[in-house]
Amino acid sequence: MSFTNHRKMQLYGALLLLPAALLLTTFAYLPTVTTVINSLFLPGFRGAPTEFVGLENYQVLFDDPTFWKVARNNLIYAVGTIPTSIALALGMALFVNGKLRGRGFVRMAYFTPTILPMIAAANIWMFFYAPQIGLFNKLLGMLGFSGVNWLGDPSVALSSVIVMSVWKEAGFFMIFYLAALQSMPPELKEAADLEGTSRWSFFWRVTFPLLMPTTLFVLINALINSVRVVDHLFILTKGGPNNATNLLLYYVYENAFSFFDRTTAATITVVILVVLAVVATLKFTILDRRTHYQ
Structure with a gap:
């Protein structure tokens, strides 16, 4: 050339x-x-110029107990949603990948929560969680138990949000696992059957290692999803009660658009980006050694 x-x-x-x-x-x-x-400046008031303060905004943020409470909530939310969603998605993918009557309908049922708009899904679960007329409390009443204020009790409100998020995300992750399972060579299963390998042993020694690229991809997406929660918090709890369900991105939204504190919002956003970058780098570093690319 x-x-x-x-x-x-x-x-x-x-x-x-x-x-x-x-x-x-x-x-x-x-x-x-x-x-x-x-995040490195303080805004000027009444026409005054902005003032460079360096890392002072970060010092103020780290001295704020509300920020640490919100960060703790987000850590609990991530620990509650990421492994549960991935394990449930993998289990559903394995189930619908096998020989199953009505398999197409089951796949559609698993994936339906994913295609629902988050606002619509939040309103559905708001009906489930309603204290007096909610579906869950009606079921508890039929079993002889007293109702629970699912979204108003600080001890259970965050768990209630986690359950809804897992329901919403698991079907989405299932699609990636199902695609990976269907792309595996059938000769591997045939060879394992000839050697008398059990299903459990075949899963852990063959299937799961070959799914590691998909797992890595899903992990990164689940991590991002765990810190970009705004819309269903706005519908369900607005971060309450007493910041029991307030998460980092919703805290950014509150500071930027409710309190009009753009500097604090920018500072929190930078902290989120740094934490995500560090965690994603660790995931790629650790999991890449165990990942087998076809």
Whole structure:
């Protein structure tokens, strides 16, 4: 290939990448840089210029007990939703991947919560959790138990939100596991059957290791989902009672649009981005050693 043709191919490739690069720069890189800059300044009042304060905003944030309570809530939420959603998704994928009567209907039933808008799903679960007329309390009453204030009791409110989130996410993750299971060579199962390998042994020694690329992908998505909770909190609890269900991104929303404290919102956002980057890096570093790419 001549030098001229090579330059033309490079230009052609750059032009193909240009739309994606513009979108990423406009909606990802520039907002990130702007947020980092805003977290280092104090806004001016009544026309006064902004003041550079360095890391002082972070010191104020880390001295705020509400921030640590919200961060603790988010950690509990992540621990409650990520492994449960992934384990449930894997179990559902294994179930619907086998020989099953009405398999298409079962798959559709598992995936239906995913396609529901989050606001609609939150309103459905708000009816389930209603103290007087809610489905769950009606069932408890039929069994002779007293009702529970699912969203009003600080001791159970966050758990109630976690249950709804698992119900919403598991079907989405199931699709990726199902696609990975269907792409596995059938010769592996045939060879295992000839050798008399049990299903459990085949799963742990063959199936699960081959699913590690999918698991890594799902883990990263589940991690991101665990810190981008806003809409169903807005419908169900608004972060209450007494910040019992307040999570980091909803706390950012409150500071930015309810309290009009854009500096604190920017500072919390930077902290979230740093934590996500560190955790994602650790996941890639640790799990990549156990991942078998086909």
